[in-house]
Amino acid sequence: MASNTKLPQDNLTRRQYKDDVYFMSVALMFAKKSPDPSTQVGACIVNEGGEIVGVGFNKMPDGCEGKFPWKHDTEDEDPLNTKGMYVCHAELNAIVNKTSVDVKGCTIYVTLFPCNECAKLIVQSGIKNVVYLSNKHKERNGTKAAFRILDEASTPKNIICRQFESKQDVRDLLDSIDPFAE
Numbered sequence: 374m375a376s377n378t379k380l381p382q383d384n385l386t387r388r389q390y391k392d393d394v395y396f397m398s399v400a401l402m403f404a405k406k407s408p409d410p411s412t413q414v415g416a417c418i419v420n421e422g423g424e425i426v427g428v429g430f431n432k433m434p435d436g437c438e439g440k441f442p443w444k445h446d447t448e449d450e451d452p453l454n455t456k457g458m459y460v461c462h463a464e465l466n467a468i469v470n471k472t473s474v475d476v477k478g479c480t481i482y483v484t485l486f487p488c489n490e491c492a493k494l495i496v497q498s499g500i501k502n503v504v505y506l507s508n509k510h511k512e513r514n515g516t517k518a519a520f521r522i523l524d525e526a527s528t529p530k531n532i533i534c535r536q537f538e539s540k541q542d543v544r545d546l547l548d549s550i551d552p553f554a555e
């Protein structure tokens with residue numbers, strides 16, 4: 374990215390902006406590992422020193438792969454036959470897979486705006502920044518409740534939640550990778 378390029382989000386430093394592009398790219402790559410046939414979500418947690426301390430994607434609980442349906446709740450009226458009851462969200466997996474003692478003060482990059490359950494986890498774990506890409510489920514009550522949780526918690530806990538706006542820079546970064554370059 375040329376140094377005179379206008380930052381898409383004016384309140385970000387150039388360093389923060391570049392970090393956003395790198396870490397959202399990591400979250401997107403992990404999303405590709407998700408077996409969910411309809412929505413693959415990835416999350417990447419970064420500490421205040423700029424180190425990745427957790428990654429995750431949405432998947433069934435360990436040992437339960439292939440044992441529960443990937444059906445959406447619109448496809449079966451019995452909730453027990455739908456994925457929502459069983460799937461572990463990307464944020465949960467990233468938090469429980471952490472390589473550090475805790476994730477206090479960290480930033481979570483997530484490819485989809487968190488649901489209410491993940492918003493609770495994020496707040497309780499001490500994560501300070503949430504950077505999300507898509508908000509395709511904004512009409513869902515879970516998403517609306519998550520907004521409320523993050524918003525209300527932001528005053529005492531200083532949580533900052535913002536949308537990632539640099540999709541083209543992620544494409545450019547990933548396109549520029551040549552694993553065989555000398």
Ligand SMILES: O=c1[nH]c(=O)n([C@H]2C[C@H](O)[C@@H](COP(=O)(O)O)O2)cc1CO
Nearest residue numbers: 409411412414431460462463486487488
């Ligand atoms: O924050 C999230 N993190 C996350 O991993 N997910 C997962 C759960 C499901 O596997 C999938 C959502 O599926 P769908 O878009 O078909 O409702 O994304 C969903 C959300 C928010 O809804």
